[in-house]
Amino acid sequence: MIIRLMLILSFSTCLFSAVYAHIYYNYIFDTELEHSDETIMQISQTISSTASIAAYLEDKDLANEVVNGLVSNDIIQSAALTNQHTILAKSILFSEREARTFNLPNPFILQENIGFIHVVPNTQYIRQNARDIAFSSVQTLLVVIVPMLIIFAGLSYILISRPLGHLSQQLTNIIPGSAHRIEIDTAHEHTEIGKIGKGINAMLSNTEMLFEQERSLRLEIEHLEKRFRLMFERSSSPTLLVREHGEVSLVNDAAKDLLAGMGVDCQERFPDNLGQYCKTPDILYTFTENSIKQKQVMQSEFEFTSPLTLSSVWLSMIILNTESDGQWYFQVFLADITSRKTMLNQLSHRAQRDSLTSLYNRYGAELTLLGWIDSDIPFSLLLLDLDEFKPINDIYGHNAGDEVLKNIAKNISHIISSNDLVCRWGGDEFVIAIKEFNKHKINNIAQQLLEAVNIPTHYERNGHQIELRVGVSIGIAHYPTHADNLKSLVECADVAMYSIKKTSKNHYTYYSA
Structure with missing residues (x-):
């Protein structure tokens, strides 16, 4: 058994050394490649001043000296120097496809680019050199690290692996949650191995206690789950x-x-x-x-x-x-x-409707018109005020006046489209809003409204039929031509309505500033 463990440790040590050596080899190889790239960049930067002057003066002799100086380095295979218009110099076997290019600033205006240095790295030389250096470094590393790993593996087995294996064997035979505990060798009573054994025994004691708690909690959870499921289903x-x-x-x-x-x-x-x-x-x-x-x-x-x-x-x-x-x-x-x-909709409907005529009341009309204004919908607003309505109330009573208002509301509702608005603004005033701007059509509607209001209302009083007649003065204003808000628009229509009421009555007119 011990021989088998030693063989495993030896094999593990060799495997670890091989893997580490491979990783270290790749690291050194990649580092040398990066170093070569940096060297090429430094060489290019070193001769950039001379190359800038050659490109600025278009001096081909100086450009050839720069290119020859670059090619003299082992890590550079070929090079070329160009300005914005032509190739000033290039070495043999130069291939622009494989070249790295560096900008050449104007020697007098640093922000201006006047040419380029093209450098083709000697890839074969660079990679071979990197391989040689990496291999040499790995050889040096293995000479130092392999003996140390072997010694470390042997000591680890004697001082750690064998005692831990004994603890592991005992722990394998213990059933979690039982009263069994592992035995600690007296030689390791005060060592780290002994502390691990004591810690394992403490953990086994806690595990036994947790198992008991878990059994109790499981029974309680099952009881609560039944109660909550019952509450959920019967809710x-x-x-x-x-x-x-x-x-x-x-x-x-x-x-x-x-x-x-x-x-x-x-x-x-x-x-x-x-x-x-x-x-x-x-x-x-x-x-x-x-x-x-x-x-x-x-x-x-x-x-x-x-x-x-x-x-x-x-x-x-x-x-x-x-x-x-x-x-x-x-x-x-x-x-x-x-x-x-349903109840809220009914309440909202009642709140926005006139109880006498079933038309929109002022509150409902204002909500609708403010919505049109917020949506920037052009419309014409007609303010109707009845002529000679007060004498009807005074002579025949308010019931007669109510019949006139209901009859007028019915007549004008037949004229106005369902997409437009008809409202009893208050008292004997009505407001009509029409999504129409054509003056000819508005004139036609206003004339129909005059005729509808002039239709007499037949009212029965003391067994006699009475014809009640009123006229109407109509003021017309347009949104947004005359006003850009509802209050001002109503005021404009009101001004127009009073202007016709003071002159001819029973007619209509448009607001004019």
């Missing part, structure tokens, strides 16, 4: 556990019921299973992708079309990222907020 909040690439791992009962009610396959890859029914799928995919990349909690709301009922379903979605066993998961919490969205 009233629809929840999905999804792997990073979209595979659905777990779905609780609430999520199954919600998705089944929408006609969505809960086991299909997420978010593709929801994206095919989402009204804004691009936003949904971007939202999910950002959550996965940024590893942050993300929340948003999306509208879907149920494939079963073809009705709209609004879902609130929260994505929470978590890592387990080196793999990322994300928890998807869903909530059906359709009824809340």
